[in-house]
Amino acid sequence: DAGVIQSPRHEVTEMGQEVTLRCKLISGHNSLFWYRQTMMRGLELLIYFNNNVPIDDSGMPEDRFSAKMPNASFSTLKIQPSEPRDSAVYFCASSSGGTGPRFEGGYTFGSGTRLTVV
Amino acid sequence: EDKVVQSPLSLVVHEGDTVTLNCSYEVTNFRSLLWYKQEKKAPTFLFMLTSSGIEKKSGRLSSILDKKELFSILNITATQTGDSAIYLCAVSTDSWGKLQFGAGTQVVVTP
Secondary structure: OOOOEEEOOEEEEOOOOOEEEEEEOOOOOOEEEEEEEEOOOEEEEEEEEEOOEEEEOOOOOOOOEEEEEEEOOEEEEEEOOOOHHHOEEEEEEEEOOOOOOOOOOOOEEOOOEEEEEO | OOEEEEEOOEEEEEOOOOEEEEEEEEOOOOOEEEEEEEOOOOEEEEEEEOOOOOOEEEOOEEEEEEOOOOEEEEEEOOOOHHHOEEEEEEEEOOOOOOEEEOOOEEEEEEO
C-alpha cells in the first residue's frame, strides 16, 4: 500500500499564476478530503468527496479555488489566479468513508504540498 | 459555529514526565472525537473515541472522552524525546468523515 500520494511536494509560484495540486487516494478508499494548514488558521477543511461526488465545498475560500475528482483514485485542487495569502501546506486525505463502525482508522493523510506564492 | 479548543497551546517537559492534553468541543452534530500526532509532515492517526468513559490505550498514550462535559484528554506517560510533536484533536460532525480540527498542542520533550 503506497499510501496517499501528493504532488508536487513543494511549489513556488508567482502571484497570478495557476497552480494545480494532485492527489492519489489509497486503493479501496472512497472518500477524499482537501485540507489547508497555516500557522494562523491551523488545519482547515476545503472540500471533500465521497464516491467522486463533492459533498461539501463550503470551506473553499473563493472562486479562485476549484477541485475535481475525475475518477475514483485521483483528485486535483486548482488555484487560479494564485495570491500570496494562498501560501500554505495543502494536504489531501482519504478514508474508506463514513464514521460508522467501519471507520476505525481515521484518515490517512498524504505528505502535503508546500505552496509558496511570491 | 462548531468549535474545537485545545489547551495548552504548547508545553515543554522533561523526559519521563507525564503530559495531559485537553480538548473541548461545541459542535451541532457530534459523531466521534479523534486524536492525531503531527511531527514534521502529515498528521498520523492515534485514537478515535465515540463513547464516554471508555479509555483507549496504545503503549504510553491513552485517551478518554466525556460526552456530558464535552471534552477529551490525551495522556502521555513516561515521555520520550520522540513524543515531541503537535497533537491535534478533531471532531467528526457528519457521516462522511468531515473533521473540525483544533489548533493543536505543541509538546516539546527535553532530554
